Amino acid sequence: MSHGKQFTLFTHVGGPNGWKVAFVLAELGLTYESVYLDFGKGEQKAPEHTKYNPNGRIPTLIDHKNGDLAIWESGAIIVYLADKYDPEGKFSVQGDEKYAQLQWLFFQASGQGPYFGQAVWFKKYHPEQLPSVVERYQKETLRVLGVLESVLSKQEWLVGGKLTVADLSFIPWNNFATALILADYPDFNFEKDFPATAAWHSKLTSRPAIKDVWGQRDTLL
Template structure:
């Protein structure tokens, strides 16, 4: 089977994690086709997809120019893309101490931001029963994570390397969802007032051409439903 584009990305139109892979693909000028799985029909759990990702989660990426190599877990995909295709270090850093700082932020995003923000979304929006203690716990965890980011970004423009990297890109979509949905009306949450450095960083990321282009695609997909 021939492929006109180098990559196939399995994603979801609303799910945050697939879009950060698209940010990196756009930044690196790599060609890709996205297949958006229908979660309501359980496509992410069907054998047609789990043969690529046994965890039954998006995203998964197939590199057709590397013998149809398959990789899943969004931050692992980001590392694969920059290690293999970012020869100019546009959105990564050289090997050495900064590389470990890059990994540090990707681990923090995957273990701190993603799970806590995801649980906040679940209990605030999708859980069949209203459990105030769980909702409050995870919203407070969002505030804590934002506080960690604020502490660092109040002293520097980007997370690592003095430039935009995959570390920064990895945080965009969950932050966007938190600011615009999860934390709306929560204890008078005010991003600009409470976390001004995070707000400036986030707005700068949203204005990045590759990010703006990708999020415009997302909005167009959602608006059609």
């Protein structure tokens, strides 16, 4: 494994969870090398990866400046990066607000990611067409956007009155929501239905570091 950069990120070109870690790394100015695993070849389940991540999924982060510490689960990786590499709190908060930040990271990992992921699976990859299942996960996607809207309609950012890793964690799956999950949902209009959330998402995706990282994805697809 090359140690030319501080981190190695095992990820996947199409996997949103790897990209949210890449966003945090980029915003913190940390250097990393991405290793894109080929799911078609089962590389995520191969010993070269499972020796770091027994779950055999992405992302996995190796910190070469901390004894090659391996961390998996995207939420845990983001908490690690915030705790260890954002001492000035540029993209994180401390004190009691840290638990508010943590609750949003948990909500993203348990509420947004799984539901949006199932929506993508049943719309695009499942061998059978199951309209009722697709509709269920589309409605869950709308529900999650509604939760965000209920908060962002009252404040600019999720926690601490500033942009944090909590906000950054929602970007990739929200991209999927608008481009794929709800693209054909009757009368769906992101800016009209969820104006505060759409404005927040636009602010996030217009950031130079985010545009650069997501642009890398576009070149790889």
